[in-house]
Each structure stands twice: as C-alpha cells, then as structure tokens.
Amino acid sequence: EAGVVQSPRYKIIEKKQPVAFWCNPISGHNTLYWYLQNLGQGPELLIRYENEEAVDDSQLPKDRFSAERLKGVDSTLKIQPAELGDSAVYLCASSPDRGVVGANVLTFGAGSRLTVL
Amino acid sequence: AQSVSQHNHHVILSEAASLELGCNYSYGGTVNLFWYVQYPGQHLQLLLKYFSGDPLVKGIKGFEAEFIKSKFSFNLRKPSVQWSDTAEYFCAVNAANNNDMRFGAGTRLTVKP
Structure with a gap:
C-alpha cells in the first residue's frame, strides 16, 4: 500500500505567486483532510471532504485558498496569491468511512513544505 | 467544535526516566481520543x-494512555523512555459522531542518551 501521497514535498515561491498542492489518499478512504502545520504547533484543520463534498471548510481562508476533490479521490489545495504568513507545512490525511474498520484513524502524508519569500 | 490542550511544550528526559505527557480536551459529548507521534523527518x-471500553489503552513501543472522563484527560505514559522516543507527540480528539479531528499543539520530547 502506497500510503497517502503528497506533492510537491518542497516549494519555494515569492509572495503574490500562486501555488498548488496535490494529494492522493489511500485507496478506499472516503474522508480526506487538509491540515496546516506551523513550526512548533499542531496540525490545524483547513478543510475536510467526505467523498467529493467539502463538509467542513470553516477554517479555510477563502479569499486566497481553494480546494477541490474531483471524483472523490485526489485533491488539490491552491493558494493564490501566497503571502509570507502562508509559509508552513500542508498536510493531507485520509481515513475510511464511519462504520468501517479503521474509521476515525487518520493516515497522514509526508506533507508539502511551503516557503514564501 | 472540540479543542485539545497539551500542557508541556518541551520535555527533556534522560534514558530510563518515566514519561507522562498531559492532554485535556473540551467537548460535551462522546469522543474518540488519539495520540500521534512524529519522529524527526x-x-x-x-x-x-481510545474509542470505548477499558480506559487504559496500550499502544506501540510500550506507550499507554489513560482516559479519565471526569477530568477530560487522556495523558500519555511510558515507564522507561529510550533515546529513540525523541519525537513530537500530538494529542487529538474527534467527536464520536463525526470525522472532525482536532489536534493539540504538541509536546516535543527530547531523550538524552
């Protein structure tokens, strides 16, 4: 099993540039999460999908951040334009449906580290 | 929404010392509780x-945690730490009726050889 795959692992951009992150969850995992992790802090939820539906995007700064999960599998997270304060690690995680063995247990990807100059 | 607080930002121990990392959550309903670990790199x-049943749960590498419902706590313990336990530890909680997972700020554990 490949696990949760994220790309790119590292991205350095100048402020005001756009950036996109991609996530491929574990096959069969219907719930997908995007978290932001600042240095020395815990993951903070940005958006959660159940299949292709965004069921919780209350923490997503919608003026510059957007996300999509077409066909309920892969997901992309976009920032446009990026600001200095967006420098962080963007984590993707997935979990099975509720009622399925392993539900509520998140499997994380390696993360995408963004540096905005 | 639920929230999680971890009391210790950075803990430094010598090998063989005992470990206890504090975690408290706030949520009025039934919760699932987790500890995640992030080793360097x-x-x-x-x-x-912990989902239900015995409030003392055992995990990998000799770690255990105890759910005390009256204290809204889920502290992590290990009787004797090793250098390889050096990592960041995150407590997490989600409400039992949804998949909304929230994390604490984390505790960095440094074990000196």
Whole structure:
C-alpha cells in the first residue's frame, strides 16, 4: 500500500505567486483532510471532504485558498496569491468511512513544505 | 467544535526516566481520543487510540494512555523512555459522531542518551 501521497514535498515561491498542492489518499478512504502545520504547533484543520463534498471548510481562508476533490479521490489545495504568513507545512490525511474498520484513524502524508519569500 | 490542550511544550528526559505527557480536551459529548507521534523527518503516525471500553489503552513501543472522563484527560505514559522516543507527540480528539479531528499543539520530547 502506497500510503497517502503528497506533492510537491518542497516549494519555494515569492509572495503574490500562486501555488498548488496535490494529494492522493489511500485507496478506499472516503474522508480526506487538509491540515496546516506551523513550526512548533499542531496540525490545524483547513478543510475536510467526505467523498467529493467539502463538509467542513470553516477554517479555510477563502479569499486566497481553494480546494477541490474531483471524483472523490485526489485533491488539490491552491493558494493564490501566497503571502509570507502562508509559509508552513500542508498536510493531507485520509481515513475510511464511519462504520468501517479503521474509521476515525487518520493516515497522514509526508506533507508539502511551503516557503514564501 | 472540540479543542485539545497539551500542557508541556518541551520535555527533556534522560534514558530510563518515566514519561507522562498531559492532554485535556473540551467537548460535551462522546469522543474518540488519539495520540500521534512524529519522529524527526517522518510522517505523523498513530501511537494509540481510545474509542470505548477499558480506559487504559496500550499502544506501540510500550506507550499507554489513560482516559479519565471526569477530568477530560487522556495523558500519555511510558515507564522507561529510550533515546529513540525523541519525537513530537500530538494529542487529538474527534467527536464520536463525526470525522472532525482536532489536534493539540504538541509536546516535543527530547531523550538524552
């Protein structure tokens, strides 16, 4: 099993540039999460999908951040334009449906580290 | 929404010392509780979880945690730490009726050889 795959692992951009992150969850995992992790802090939820539906995007700064999960599998997270304060690690995680063995247990990807100059 | 607080930002221990990391959550309903660990340069991974039943749960590598409902706590323990336990530890909680997972700020554990 490949696990949760994220790309790119590292991205350095100048402020005001756009950036996109991609996530491929574990096959069969219907719930997908995007978290932001600042240095020395815990993951903070940005958006959660159940299949292709965004069921919780209350923490997503919608003026510059957007996300999509077409066909309920892969997901992309976009920032446009990026600001200095967006420098962080963007984590993707997935979990099975509720009622399925392993539900509520998140499997994380390696993360995408963004540096905005 | 639920929230999680971890009391210790950075803990430094010598090998063989005992460990206890504090975790408290706030949520009025039934919760699932987790500890995740992030070793240097690696992914976040599950250490142990509590869903129901025996409030003392055992995880990998000799770790255990005790759910005390009256205190809204889920502290992580290990009787004797090793240098390889050096990592960042995150407590997490989700409401039992949804998949909304929230994390604490984390505790960095440094074990001196």
